Amino acid sequence: MNPYAPELYRIKKTVFESDDFTLKSFLLEPVNGNMMDFIPGQFCEISVFGKGEAPFGIASAPHEKEGLLFTVNRVGLVTGALHEMEEGHIVGIRGPLGNGYPVDEFKGKSVVIIGGGFAFTTLRSLTLYLLENRKDYGKITVIYGARRPGLLLYKEDLANWEKRGDIELHLTVDTEFPEWDKHVGFVPQVLEKVAPSPENAYAVVCGPPVMIKFTLPVLAKLGFEKDKVYTSLERRMKCGIGKCGRCNIGPYYVCKDGPVFSLAQLEKLPKEY
Amino acid sequence: MVEKIREIARKLLGEGKVDVVLGYEKGTGPLSERPFVARTVEEVEKLTYSPFAIQNLATYLPRFNNNKVAILARGCTTRAINVLISEGQIERDKIYVIGIPCNGVIKTRELRESIGEEIEDVSIQNGEIVIKTPKEEKKVKFEDWLNISCKYCEYPNPLFYDVLVGEEVKPRGGGYPDVEEYEKLDEDERWEIFEAEMSKCVRCYACRQSCPMCYCEHCFVDSTEPRWIEPGFDKTDLESWHLIRVLHMAGRCVDCGTCELVCPEGVKLLFLTRKVARDLKRDFDYVSGLNPEKPPFFGEFRYDDKGDFIL
């Protein structure tokens, strides 16, 4: 089995998630054979043949069988080319890669999901998974913020979650916006306001480095232990299987031993992220 | 001369006039004189200088932008400093220039490889380099192993300095006979030489990193949008890499020769850079690094510029 040979997937549907067209979601279905099995938090290396590969977190949940969902931020060669692709185009996928969120460890506990900007991709996967297995988990709280309403991802899912009674959803934007009636403020501030209880609870944080920097102290203040706080790291990746060397933090590879790490694990590693 | 350099460095560091002194120290193994950053008065004792000190120290200046720096500068080093100043990369008043007139540097890597055996000791006596190996003593002529830019150097003395160490020397001068020799060959021969040299390249970028003029944070080689050069070792990519770099050097390269001297594979590069320098001098009367106030070569044009290459 060649770990560098991708599986071919076809683009089934595309939709722009953000109003500035930088964020686009792709629903992919396999050309031959079955869709891959994965757990929330894992990622895939998507190949645009001729341009290259890039890692993307899987945004769909394992039980969503119509296809794999990825949300792509347009920043360079591969992502630019991907954005230009339409339904019917073939791409390659290598995966699932990485360790995923410890959903088994979360069983019986409450989960606080904190996301910022377009880092919400794998958190969508996680939230849907928890909801699908609702009775296995305690209280589910989601705090998700973006710079402005037009940059929030998965608006349809967010609307559905708001209607449900078994999940507490807090959405926020950085500053006042016309017709926005929910929270206003940065994610760490909203977290402090909502103040979820750390008792029997885990926290999962994904977002830009600056958001994480200010969120972690709030979690500590609220009483969340370091081994109960998880985050998903991003790095420049190439092989995705811990061979090319570049995504290492200390002796561990973000692609293979991560990208999900607990704070307790990260404390012992060099601050190279 | 070495003692004078140390004395000056000791004084500068001791009085806190500078944070670091950029000089050279003896390397591990003979024929090696490597760049050294002295930060304390104790470290000054390691400073030395010899014709084996090949690296142009101006390369290190941009990284010490937040410090006051003293730098050991030969003619070509001061020219490089002028170019860096004219391109807004460093400021004159942040550097203390210890000027040192230069008699040329030796092609150390090439000499080491030609000796072949372990070199135990090296000294320069009476215009000869005396090399002791476990088996014998070899003598080679200093002039035969001079870096080619040094062989025809017009600016051996520092163009400016805060203090001068040693007596000014007479330029060897002589223009660009090496370029003219190359030009006498016919097109096929020239292409063959060019291809042969470029095929040796392993894309380690030692040339680029050692050049004081290559300070771009994002080099064109790393660009993916647009992809100017592809990864890999296809000869088109190797040749384009060097040709484009030489063109980026036009009017900026100060002909110190460091690029060719440090190349681990011994790729000849000076025949390209010196040709461009010769063309600029002959056709546009432009020599790089003489005046920091003057705009860069590609930063200005005159109506009477030669245009015969356009048609």
Added chain:
Amino acid sequence: MKRVPLSELERIYEALKNYGNVWVRKKNAYETAETPEELLSTVSKVKKPAKFILLPEEEPLLAFVQDGKNVTFQETIREAKGVIFGIPPCEAKAISLLDLNFLQGEGEDVYYKKRRENILLFGLACLAPDSRCFCTTFGYGPFTESFTDIFGVVVDDMLLFEGITEKGKDLVKNLDVEDAKGEELKKLEAMKKEITERVKKLDIQGIQEKLARMMDSEIWDRISSSCLGCGACTYYCPTCYCFDIQDVERPNWGYRLRTWDSCMFTLYTLEGSGHNPRPELKYRWRNRLMHKFNYYPVLYQEFGCVGCGRCIEVCPVNIDIREILMEVKNEPIRA
């Protein structure tokens, strides 16, 4: 141990050729031998180590063809088969270190494996360690046979050798050669002792643990002061293996190319957002040293360095890793 006179190497040359290519030491790199005489090489340290054969500077991984929205691709495995003759213990050990990265675990590298399985290492003891060598620091020496398939020593005008692995023993037993003589073996032992002692052994006792406590030390600034940030050391190092994967595009077709990369380049960890976890040279230096002397041992219980000294020779500014290791060892840890 067997013996064959150096003047009669054709007696083993054919058997080696049956294996495939016979690579021999030339000044700059290992090259294919055309004649048995080339087995006798006077070069003791080849500039480009054997890594160049097992993990080439560039190799295509896949080739693909585009047809409208459709794509098909196929694997392209660059093969290499034969005997690397005269590989010194340092490089043979380096190959065993590369094996740890490429052959272990889930992502077993089919490209590297295809070549590795078909290459026989016929090692020769290193008879001329130079002043940059420090191999004995890592628990082996110029006469260590354990990383090769067949190991030999040139004693006077005789080549003495023996099979080490099954593959090596198989080849040796079919050769028409006599057993080595007693006095030759005695001479071998004497040479082994004398030459091994010539190599300057560094005392790096405790360096792995020391490095773990020096993450925030100021030493990294000093160590990287004169470093230019080129990739020369990583390219010539026989144990460095970091690679890049990029696509080469042509009209309607192309290939995915694996090339060498270097942790010393800024681009190595540059993320799409523009953020770089190792923005300055000192962090890249810290990572390089830690990877070789702390992370690799944590993962594989082996240092990622074999003490061959190529990095010292090739470095444009003569940065000496031995001096750096000693500096680290002697650096006080500020509380």
